[in-house]
Amino acid sequence: MVTGFKMTSITLPIQNEPLWLCSQSPGTSPHEAGAPLRINMSRMSNILCNTLHTLKGLPADRFHGFFKDQTSYIRLNHYNPCPSPHLALGLGRHQDSGVLTILNEDDVGGLEVKRKTDGKWVRVKSTPDAYIINIGDTTQRRKSMQVWTNDEYESVEHRMVVNSERERMKLLLDAGASA
Numbered sequence: 001m002v003t004g005f006k007m008t009s010i011t012l013p014i015q016n017e018p019l020w021l022c023s024q025s026p027g028t029s030p031h032e033a034g035a036p037l038r039i040n041m042s043r044m045s046n047i048l049c050n051t052l053h054t055l056k057g058l059p060a061d062r063f064h065g066f067f068k069d070q071t072s073y074i075r076l077n078h079y080n081p082c083p084s085p086h087l088a089l090g091l092g093r094h095q096d097s098g099v100l101t102i103l104n105e106d107d108v109g110g111l112e113v114k115r116k117t118d119g120k121w122v123r124v125k126s127t128p129d130a131y132i133i134n135i136g137d138t139t140q141r142r143k144s145m146q147v148w149t150n151d152e153y154e155s156v157e158h159r160m161v162v163n164s165e166r167e168r169m170k171l172l173l174d175a176g177a178s179a
């Protein structure tokens with residue numbers, strides 16, 4: 001049994017004006033701290049959807065109506081250091097649901113994707129100022145990027161490997177279409 005490892009995830013729905021991310025700087029209200037981030041990531045997912053569709057020859061606004069009552073979330077994942085990283089995963093293998101997920105890789109690292117050609121797990125390199133875009137899988141059928149593009153964009157299986165010494169914080173945006 002692995003003891004002393006904990007992964008915590010906080011989820012903030014975008015649509016319903018819920019909780020705000022806590023501000024770390026004294027004197028800044030949570031509202032001021034959270035708003036720019038939330039809006040920018042939400043806008044980024046719209047721009048990305050349009051771009052991905054345009055690249056495939058689809059009209060950019062083809063799916064706008066699908067986001068009328070969007071089910072998007074911002075998530076904050078926190079992974080404690082794990083004393084036995086070879087015995088535990090921060091997050092097991094999965095494909096993201098929904099339309100797409102936006103995240104970035106920090107210098108702690110640990111995100112791995114399963115390469116389709118040989119089934120090997122490959123570590124994602126940390127690239128400053130770059131974002132990773134995960135294509136949503138088919139579990140929600142009509143509401144995933146893979147289905148919308150007729151499998152032209154395929155979702156990838158991924159997992160999180162933990163670090164023995166350093167904690168890891170990860171901010172993600174899960175873009176989801178109307179329920």
Ligand SMILES: O=C(O)CCC(=O)C(=O)O
Nearest residue numbers: 077091096111158160170
């Ligand atoms: O924390 C990460 O780097 C990835 C987490 C992830 O894949 C997820 O929450 O869906």
Ligand SMILES: [Fe+2]
Nearest residue numbers: 094095096158
């Ligand atoms: Fe994921």
